[in-house]
Amino acid sequence: MRVLGFMTGTSLDAVDMAVLETDGETIDAFGPAGERKLSDAVRKVVLAATEAARDWPRGTPEPEVFAQASAAIAKEHFEAAEAFLADHDLTWADIDLIGMHGQTVLHERPKDGQIGRTVQLGDAAWLAEETGVPVAFDFRSADVAAGGEGAPLAPVYHLARARASEMSPPIAVLNIGGVANVTLWSGVGELTAFDTGPGNGMIDLLVQARGAGRYDDKGNYASVGLVDEGLLRALLAHPYFDAPPPKSLDRYDFSLDPLEDLKLEDAAATLVAFTAEAVRMGFEKLATAPTMVVVCGGGRHNPEIMKALRERLKSQVVTAEEVDWRGDSIEAEAFAYLAARTARELPISFPATTGAPEPMKGGRIVTPTGKVKEEG
Template identity: 75%
Template sequence: MRVLGFMTGTSLDAVDMAVLETDGEAIQAFGPAGERKLGEPVRDLVVEATLQALKWERGAPPPEIFAETARAVAEEHLAAAEDFLAAHGLTWAELDLIGMHGQTVLHERPDNGAIGRSVQLGDAQWLADRTGVPVAWDFRSADVAAGGEGAPLAPVYHLARARASGLEPPLAVLNLGGVANITFWSGGEAISAFDTGPGNGMIDLLVQDRGAGRFDDKGRYASVGKPQEAVLRALLAHPYFEAPAPKSLDRYDFSLEPLAKCELEDAAATLVAFTAEAVRLGLELVGETPREVIVTGGGRHNPEIMKALAARLPCPVTTAEDHGWRGDSIEAEASAYLAARILRGLPISFPKTTGVAEPMTGGRIARPSSEGASDA
């Protein structure tokens, strides 16, 4: 089937889009991919929804802003896709399915017996009605309700992508988004995954907090700074790094407070070192050295992060593009792939990726109103 996948990351940069032809197992063909930058009004709305989500007490009704944001996110997806499809000579009628991950505004891992919470906003029913195409959505709730971490979900796609490229295990795929997560393929169907620590999210927050822009473009601040070892040790003392895998993070789980007395450049360099060292510790946790680590996601555009990874990891570090992958589109492709699996009732999370007891299906399907809506 032909599936359009959407992804909007916590960096609030753009709506990423990719088309796959897939049955949720093999990948038959890669269609076009692209992005459209988020408009400032939507970005501001998501930021406010995120701030309210962080204050949202368990058992209380969801903040009213969630519904407004969900519609705005869906409208942004529709506008982005209409331009994208037209540019590539496609129509909605030529699509069998849409995968919409939605905009994450909250992610809390399970804690002391309490299940986690993970909230992705996007009005899937509205999108299905406007496009006439079924929309797979709500990827994480079933996993979280079953006691899982709810993240990461892309590992099963990383496996399919590696196989489509003829790569061999042992292999690791590192996604550097707001949070960094790693997928380790040891052979056969065996994959394990977890969030290693911050990706570029903390650096973004640092630069924004200091009024120096939205992100450290090409690592220009970090490149002239010096990692502060005492601050780095304090960051690495966070209990998350002692926790067993699988495990997951929210981009707000680490505080910028330890960096308060650092100059911007030194603080950025310290956070680059933090990201890389957390990945190194993650590979130690896996207990096996991969042939290589393939880096995807926006963080690979920061040359300082890539240098730090190459210096600290015990194996070659390559980029998605080194293997002919579309590094900025992997998560949108994963959304399309997972949508196909949701439609077919195939597992999307696994004991060694999210910590659920057994492989689990998940997600829901919003069908155009003439067909009614249903759960997958």
């Protein structure tokens, strides 16, 4: 089937879109890919929903702003896709299925015997009605309800993408978004995957808090800063790094408070080192060392992050483009692929990727008639 995948990351940068022709197992063709920057209005309501989610007690009604944000996110997806499809001489009639990840405003991992919580906003039913196309959505909830981490979900697609490129294991795919996560394809047994630590998220928040822009463009601030080694060691002493995989993070799990006394450039350099060193420590927990690490996500655009990774990792480190992958579109492609797997009732998460008790189907599909089909 021809599937349009959407992804909006915690960086609140853009709606990413990609078309795949796939049956949820093999990839027959890669269609067009693109993005549309989020409007300030949508970014504002998503930030309000994220703040509300952080203060949302369990067992209480969801914050009212969630519904407002869900509607705004769905409309942003629709408008982005209308222009995207037109640019590539496609219409909604050419699309068999939509995969919409939605906007994450809350992600809490299981702790002390309590299941986690995860919330991705986006009005899938409205999107199905507007487009006339079934929408697969809510990919994480079933995994979390079963006691899993609910993340990362892209590993099964990373495997399919590597196979489509005729790569040989052992290789790793490192996605650096707001949070960084790794998938190891060892060639034997199950995939291994987990969040290694912060990605771009803390650096973005730092730059924004200092009134210096939305992100550290090309690593300009970090490139002239000095790493505070004592503070770096303190950051790496967080108990998350001692926990065995699989494990997952929210971009707000680490505080910027310890960096308050550092000037912007030194704080940015220290956070770059934090991201890279957390990856190195995560790789030490892998049973098999990869020969190659393919880096995708926005972090690969930061030369300082790439430099730090190459200094710390023993494996060959390459960007997605160096192996002919579309580095800005991997996650949108992944949710197109996961949508196809949801439609075919195939597992999308696994014990060694999310800690789920068994391979989990997950996901739901809403049709243009408004009828929701539960999966898993």
